[in-house]
Amino acid sequence: MTENRQSRREAVSERKRELILDAARQVFAEEGLDGASLRAIAVRAGYTPAALYFHFDSKEAMYAEVLQTSLESLGAEVGSAVSHASSPHQKLKAAAMSFFQFYAANPRDLDLGFYLFRGGMKPAGLGQDRDLRLNAALEAALHPIAEAAVELGASRQQGNLLMVDCFAHAAGLLLLLHTGRIRMFGASAPELMETYVDSRVEQLGQGLRHADN
Template sequence: MNSASTKAQDLRRQALVDIKRGQILSAARSVFIEFGLEAVSMREIARRAGYTPGAIYSYFTSKEEIYGALLAESLERLNDCINDSELAAPTKAVDTPKNNFFALQKSALAFYQFYRDNPRDLDLGFYLFQGLKPRGLTNEWDVELNARLRDALRPQELALSKLGCSKKEVDTEVTAIFAHIVGVLLLNHTGRIRMFGKGADELIMHYLDGLALRLPKTTKKN
C-alpha cells in the first residue's frame, strides 16, 4: 500500500472517530443538562448516543472527561466569538483612549452576548444544574479550562492596560466586569430580571458606559 492510500485511510479513520466523538458529546450535553453531572452514568450517555458503554470508553475514560471536553469546546466557541467581533481587540490603527475604551466595551459585550445567545453554554459553563457548585472535574481540567476562560478575557486586560490601569487595577476591573456580566446573565436566564423592569442588554450597556467615569484616560480628550 502506497503512502497516498495510507494517508487517505488515516483521514477516513479520523473522520469516523470525530463523528462518533461528536455524537457522544452531543448526547452527553443533553443528559448533563437534564440530570446534572452527579446523577449521570456513562451507561446513560452511551444509550442516548446509540452506543454500548464499552464503546464510549474508547473515546472517553469517564463522564468527567466528557464534561470537560464539552466545556473546552464551549470556551473555544466563546473565544472565536470574541475574536470575530468587530473591534473586539484594541485597535492598532489609531491608539487613542477613545478607541481603547471602545475596544474594552466591544470585547466585554461579545462575552456577554455569547452566553445570552447560547443559554445551554451558560448552564454548562456555570454548573447551573449543580447549584453553582462544580463537582467531579480534576485539577488538570480546571487548569486547562480556566486558561481558556482567561484567553477570553485577554482583550479586556489589554484595553485596560492601554487606558493606564496598573496590573492590580486591571485585575480588579476585569473581575468586576466578569461578575457584573454573570450576574445579569443569571437574572436574565432565571427570569428574575423581570421584577426590576429592566432588560439585560440595557443593564449591561449601562454598566459598560459607566466605566468611563472611573478609568484613568477615558475622560481625556483624544
C-alpha cells in the first residue's frame, strides 16, 4: 500500500510538472523570456506562483526545460530523416533540410531557440550550465551534417564548418520566412535552402577532387 501511495504521489507530481511546462511554453511563446512572469505561468497552469517553486527554481529553469524538449524533438526529426538516406550525399541533404523544415513548420520553436535575441542583439543566456547543455543539444541535432561531410571525404574541420554554414544559412532564411520578408524577393525559402545545400555539397565534392589531383 505504501508503494502504491508513493507511486500515485509521483504520478500526480509528474502530471503537475507537465501542466506547468505546457503553460510555460504557451506564455514564453507569447511573451518571450523577458516578458514572461512566474505569475502568468502559474495562472495559465491553474496553480499559485508558490506551487511552481516545488518543481522549478526560476523561470529560466522552466525556459531551459521547454527549450531542451524542443531541441530533442528537432534532433529526433533530423535523425529520422538521416536514417532513411542511403548515401553520404543524401544524408547531408536530409540532415540540413530536415533541420530547416522543422523550424519552418514550428515557428514557436524557432522563437524559443533564439531567446538570446530577446531585447536586442546583446549577450544573454540562461546560466552557464544551462547554456552549455542547450548548446550541446543543438550541436547534436546539427552533427549529422558534419558526419555526412566526413563520410564524403571532408576533414573534421571542414565538416564542422559546413555544419555551421548550413545553420547560419537556414537561420537567415527562416528569419525571412517567418517575418514575411521573403515575399519582397518573390522567392521560396525552402527552394533557396535546397539550392544552397546542393551547391555546398557540390563545392565540397569539387574541393576534394582537386585535393586528390
